[in-house]
Amino acid sequence: MKNYVNLMFKCLLVFFSFSIVANAQKTAEISIKNNLNFDRNEVVSISGKQLSNLLKGKKEKELRIKNGGTSEYVVLQWIDYNQDGIQDELLFQAEVSANAKVNYQVVFDGTIPLTESTITTYSRFVPERTDDYAWENDKVAFRTYGPDAQKRVEQKRPDGTLSSGIDLWFKRTDKSIINKWYAENVKKPGYYHIDHGEGYDPYHVGASRGTGGTGIWEDNKLVVSKNFVSYKTIAVGPLRTVFELTYAPWSSYQVKETKRISLDLGSNFSKFEISIDANKSLLNFAIGISLHDNKGEVKINKKEGWFRHAETIDGVFLGEGIVINSKLVRDAFANVSKEKDQSNLLVIGKSKNNKLTYYAGFAWQKSGQVIHEADWDTLLQKQAKLLAKPLRITIKRN
Template sequence: MKNYINLMFKCSLVFLLFSISANAQNKSAKILVKNKLDFSRQEIVSVSGKQLSDLIKGKKEKELRIKKEGTQQYLFLQWIDYNQDGISDELLFQAEVAAKAKASYQVVFDETIPLIESTITTYSRFVPERTDDYAWENDKVAFRTYGPDAQKRVEENRPEGTLSSGIDLWFKRTDKSIINKWYAENVKKPGYYHIDHGEGYDPYHVGASRGTGGTGIWEDNKLAVSKNFVSYKTIAVGPLRTVFELTYAPWSSYQVKETKRISLDLGSNFSKFEISIDANKPLPNFTTGISLHDNKGEVKINKKEGWFRHAEKIDGVFLGEGIVLNPKLVSDAFSNISKEKDQSNLLVIMHPEENKLTYYAGFAWQKSGQVMNEADWDTLLQKQAKLLANPLRITIKENK
């Protein structure tokens, strides 16, 4: 009997030690997310650099799970390897934080917990079946721009060509991914995506304009721009963020070498443009812009808060386009009205810092249900400017 009691005691002790050890392994840290603003926020947040290495601490990233503290609500996760060396540089998850509050998330390492799969996503890809577009989207908006084959077709007077470094807009009214479907249908029936079949369509004309977010250099009352991108690199496709890079052949008298890193988060109306430039002599400025099309829309410029917008109707339906950036980067902004086709743009003149600059460009379409008029779009732009000026603050605390 005594031996039996000793055996049971030892077994209980082993189980207790195992439980403590397992608990210590699984409950490794908390992530606190702080919102300073007076409205609630649902955003993609990232853990990177030293914070990420401290969080992992030699554990396997494939075992990591995050849940909202006090619940069994596990979150969608995304790892991004920016230099594609096989080592993740950033961990993304979607945080929800009330106005002027903190939200706490529990980190556990347990690969037996199923990963949550998203029914909606971000996405981007090179599109060789439509010459060589590059297209990207999330649950709210979609964009595209044009590559070297599309440029060559124009220069050789062949069909299906587009000579433009402007950014095209695709109007969505579904949260589902549409890029693959619309291009596939367009192969079968050319012009398919220019007609609304219930999910939206592409009526937006770019031409040689800046579209929404294209770049240039403003000098001597003229805008110098690049031609089409010459190469691309897809870095991440989703579910929470898509990231890719476009490079351009040297352009203008300054022989500007330009790389655009473009990303789009789930739930956002705005693509993030991170521009890296190199030139053979100092640049007078760097410029981004929005097409004014037939000059019948309305422009609003807010240099103080750093947002700039155009509002118009296409096929009788409201569309708002906008650019948001740190107001300290802005030296001027104005409407450049031209009699030349596709040369009327709202221009935002910027001064890069160390040959780099960042801005956000996007839109909202009335039929998507997100905005109804100019006032709604202005409110969304004001909100985006506040988000940019007041990013969510992340603190990682180890469990004791």
Template sequence: MRNYNLIFKSLSVFFLFSILANAQNKSATISVKNNLDFLRKEIVVVSGKQLSDLIKGNKANDLRIKKEGTQQYVVLQWIDFDQDGVAYELLFQAEVPAKAKANYQVVFDGNIPLAESRIATYSRFVPERTDDYAWENDKVAFRTYGPDAQKRVEEKRQEGTLTSGIDLWLKRTDKPIINKWYAENAKKSGYYHIDHGEGYDPYQVGPSRGTGGTGIWEDNKLLVSKNFVSYKTIAVGPLRTVFELQYAAYSPYEVKETKRISLDLGSNFSKFEISIDVQKALPNYTTGITLHENKGEVKINKKEGWFRHAEKIDGVLLGEGIVLNPKLVNDAFSNVSKEKDRSDLLVVMQPKENKLTYYAGFAWQKSGQISNESDWDALLQKKAKMLANPLRVTIKGDK
């Protein structure tokens, strides 16, 4: 795995503003509380005042975290959103039993080797396949399409794709596959459409929403953007990958979208944080899941805020889903069309202050993550409960 020591070397000026000579913590305890009735293994974020209080007069690149009562140090990741050399978030993965609390000890000792992980998250722009943007973790992989792919369609050239839908890559390994599959596909076109033992891409997006694409529902029609026009990679792992996609104005409302998309280690769901710039008020904002040939099964749970499609591709079950705060949902329904790739399960939402957050993802039976539709429903229900009941993080410093 990549040596993440390089990340810390760029943080030499990190939190200089909070150096307090008389208030330096030698150690601290981070308590993570789980109020739900099942084990949770999630990425914990320490940011803002909590992070500045935790660091105080110590050096950020000396920080280490271990599970209390053990010598088991956990993998860390710093996130620098504006890439100015100052990190704004500290991430680590916590494992908390049902209805319980887990404690993690923070120490400042640069002589302790940084913990590394065999698995990771990853994302990148892919110019060698026109201009895809692809992202993955140990469970799932996704991609979407840029301006060159759009231009190729408009000019009727090969290798074109015109859609703002989200494509799924069905992987059955926890190892990274993006770079390998693209490299092999460059040698032999169509490589990743065949399962060579790690999974493959049989998923058809077309003009549909794929899983998590967006639009505006008006007059019984879905208005959608074209491909993204620019991108920004913010972080690539090991615990979280983060990037942004910009979309050109579309529809009579002249909607411009910025999508900040992130994917955590161990999660089946990408997080979509949408910022919208419009010339006049939108009637709604909509996300969806392709219904392909309308042979799958749809479930709509407005009360809990989860929506799913279950279908078989090449005889194997694929579950796709969207999860969000149920208070944001105006409506949800299957929009069935006779046109190819125009049928979608649509979730119609009302953004607040032109911002909106939802989660979209999937599980593939061949990966071993689910065995049937009920397993997928259970994962969606758990995700909805986790969003409604976030882990509670408290920090106590010891001087």
């Protein structure tokens, strides 16, 4: 009997010791509230004061986040925006049902393996195709063009591109395609213009705005910059890629423009954060979508802040769109021109403190994300609602 009591005592001691250690690990709880009437699965960020409080006295490399409703740990990504060696933001992907709240547990335990993802976001400078900059996630891919591509046009050399428009790459796989498509294109020029089962690039940009390119609307004409002159890759990770492009001063305003572009996992929309500096007041900064041969359909919704073009390319539906805070919209219209690449859907935005933020993206029918215009309109409406009502994040330390 005595041995049985001693054994029970030891078991209880181990149990309570384990409970104390486990509870000590749970240093904080992150509560995420969804105030919209549809489910959300999106990347959330913790930055600034919230991040400082969370890390106080702890090591960031030991931080783990567990879904409170399960025993699963989520994928994390840290971002150092100014690249000073100090992390500025912590990202993870949250799933929250309509009009619901979910809790995530924060623990500091470096022995717990970091959760890895088989899909990712990605971006890089591409010197093997003159000097593109390309970016992608599991749903969409984009690219734009650098100074060497511009010089080739100006010097009448081959493989040049003179454009500050945003090109679209249609993909129908959640795997990364940038490195593969460019590598194959080096071996066989034109490779990525043919669909080999993962998608292809049939989209024409030229001097148009592509989807999300900028300009200045003045005297019934769109003035645009040339190619970007420099780039800086800030983050490449499982949840978000971030980079910056700078442009030489352009137009009579001598606009100095920097685009910080980011793309989150699971999103059809790149986020554009534009910083501008001009020698006089700039009231007519424009964001555009190419209308190509003017056979597509335009829809303008100033009230909700979304604007779209629907067309078919090679007989397959494509929807392109811009989403912006409706309070930042001065005007929006379709500028139809007989001049090649000059037809664009234009949104005239109001910059605030010389900055303007908007989202631009697309969906291609063969990706399985949309079938027709109504599906694309629904995605645009949802994106506008996500912008208007972001997830509410509350952190409570234990």
